[in-house]
Amino acid sequence: MNSDAASVPFLQVVGVHKRFTGVHALRGVSLSFQRGQIYHLLGENGCGKSTLIKIISGAQPPDEGELIIDGVSHARLSALESLEAGIETVYQDLSLLPNMSVAENVALTSELAGNQGRLARTFDRRALAQTAARALAAVGLPGDAEFQSTLIEELPLATRQLVAIARGIASEAKFVIMDEPTTSLTQKEVDNLIAVLGNLRAQGVTVLFVSHKLDECYAIGGEVIVLRDGQKMAQGPITDYTKAQISELMTGRQLSNERYRESGYGEEVVLNVSGLTRTGQFADVSFALHRGEILGVTGLLDSGRNELARALAGVAPAQHGEIVLDGKRITLRTPSDAKDHRIGYVPEDRLNEGLFLDKPIRDNVITAMISSLRDRFGQIDRDRAQTLAVNTVKELQIATPDVDKPVQSLSGGNQQRVLIGRWLAIDPRVLILHGPTVGVDVGSKDIIYRIMQGLSQRGIGIILISDDLPELLQNCDRILMMKKGRVANEYQAGNLHEADLYHALLSEAA
Structure with a gap:
């Protein structure tokens, strides 16, 4: 590539506007992306990040403005045109096909781009296996035939995340968008991904990295782009900004660490x-x-922390041992058992395990209380249900004009508060929060942390399952560290430094 071509940005977003009913999602956003650079797209949920990604990837057209790719102007892109231009997106919901194998999912994008959006009746299995093996190795996953033939639905969430990233690598993309790629990854896997990003940058690939985890952004390096209320607030080298400055640019207010x-x-x-x-x-x-x-309960992915949370919620019960609640021995064989004993559980995967996305906010809030809301004819008392939902929305600062709105219309942080509100309705004795701020922006994190502290002051015992070390240190009284299925250490959170907890987490000793 000659120097003149190299100096031309791969992608320019020029004066882009996007409007939805009652919402001006993007307001004249202009950005420039050079080849072989990493950009961090930051902002609160609802700031326009997802809309911008969809416009670049061809999922939505802009109302005004243009996209310039390799010097060629486009008023809009289709999804196929975006793929053919070398733009690959790893969405937060992964967009993998659960009933297809790992190898087939990895090869999907390159197959579509190479065949004008159509899949061949049969794959070239040998070529597919070779392509998949290279891409899987790049993200630290096995490339053997057994793993390649595994169905996506059989894999844990963290492994699916890495497969989705491998798909972008397999397509030899020029511009890769990663939407919350580390949401389900352990620290070791995050470190591996950072190395993968370095390799992509060295190969001249541009990466747009969407994250709420500022520590990871600083570790990766590159430029930061901050959006707020659909407008670009800043763009420049991430080292030019402190965490406090970025947080203030994102939220419009100062947040404390x-x-x-x-x-x-x-x-x-x-x-x-x-x-x-x-x-x-x-x-x-x-x-x-x-x-x-x-x-707090923490540990690496294979530590048993996630399985412990599910056992205490009655989702995947323990086989041996004793659980005593308020001095009485109890048995937790089903989620209903946990609910009956006033144990609430906010799962890690709120989209697939927690919420009914197409149902109203009201219905999501009252789910755990349906039996007590029925009248003498067995019908749900609509007035009581409405009152409960409205009061929950007010108490937890859920941003919505109407509890009849589908819960999928809310941002991630507001969705999470709906889930917490569901369990507050049962007046819980114990509340298990599994990754409560996964995929949540800094402003919503602040609100959720303050809600958590308020609930503890009401006497609710809270178990916080998390691998977000600052989250644990800022909110917990004690922290249990699990390794190889056992509790390895216990710490007093108020006297603990993040570096010490991080080193202990990665130590092999149990």
């Missing part, structure tokens, strides 16, 4: 777990949760 946790907890034990075991997942787990305490 101090600990949210101020008050302690009482001596009363609300939940006591002894010798809890589920074969192959966790073993001999014991701990006590006090009234009003926020207890």
Whole structure:
């Protein structure tokens, strides 16, 4: 490539506007993307990030403005035109086909782009396997025949995320958009992805990296682009900005990095777990949760932390051990058992495990309370349901004009608060929050953290399952670290430094 061609930006977004009913999502946004550079697209949910991604990837047309690719102007792009131009998008919901194999999913984009948007009746299996093996190796996944033939639906969420990234690499894209790519990844996998990004940059690939995790953005380096209310607030080298400055640009207000946790907890034990075991997942787990305490649980993906959360929620019950709630031994075999004992559970994957996306906010809030909202004829008392939903929206600061709106119309942070509100309706004794701020912007994180602290002050015992170390240190009283299915260490969060917790997390000792 000659120097003149190299100096021309691969992509320019010029004066782009996008309007939806009652919402001006993008307001004259102009951006320039050079080859072989990494750009971090930051902003609160609802700021226009998703709309911008969809316009670049051809999923939506702009109302005004243009896209210039390699010097050629486009008033709009179709999805196929975007692929043919070398633009590949790894969406937050992954967009993988669950009933197809890993290899078939990895090769999907290159097949579509090479055949004018059509898939051949049969794949060249040998070429497909070679392509998949190279791409999978680049993201640290096995490339053997057994793994390549595995159906996507059989893989854990974190592995699916890496497969989706491998698909972008396999297509030899020139411009890769990664929408929250580290949402489900452990720290080791994040470190591996950072190395992958470095390789892409060295090959002249432009990367647009969408994330809410500022530490990762600084570790990756490159430029930062900040959107707020559909407008570009800043663009430049990320090292030119502090975290506080970026947060203020995103939210329009100053946010503190101090600990949210101020008050302690009482001596009363609300939940006591002894010798809890589920074969192959966790073993001999014991701990006590006090009234009003926020207890953090962390560990790598294979540590058993996720499985422990599901066992305490009755989703995948333990086989051995004892659970005592308020001094009485209980059995948790189903989610209904947990609900009946006033144990609430906000799952890690809110879209697939928690919410009914096409249903109204009201219906999502009252789900755990339906039986108590029925009248003597067995019908749901609509007035009581409406009142409960409206009060929940107000208490948890859920941004919506109407509880009749579908929950999918909300931003990620507001969706998460709907889930928390569902369980507050049962007046919980224990609330299990599994990754409560995954895919949530800094402003919404602040609100959720303050809600969490308020709930603990009401005497609710909270178990916070997370691999976000600052989140744990800012909010918890104690932190349990799990390794190889067992509780390896216990820490007092107020006296702990992030670096020490990080090194302990990566240590092989259990």
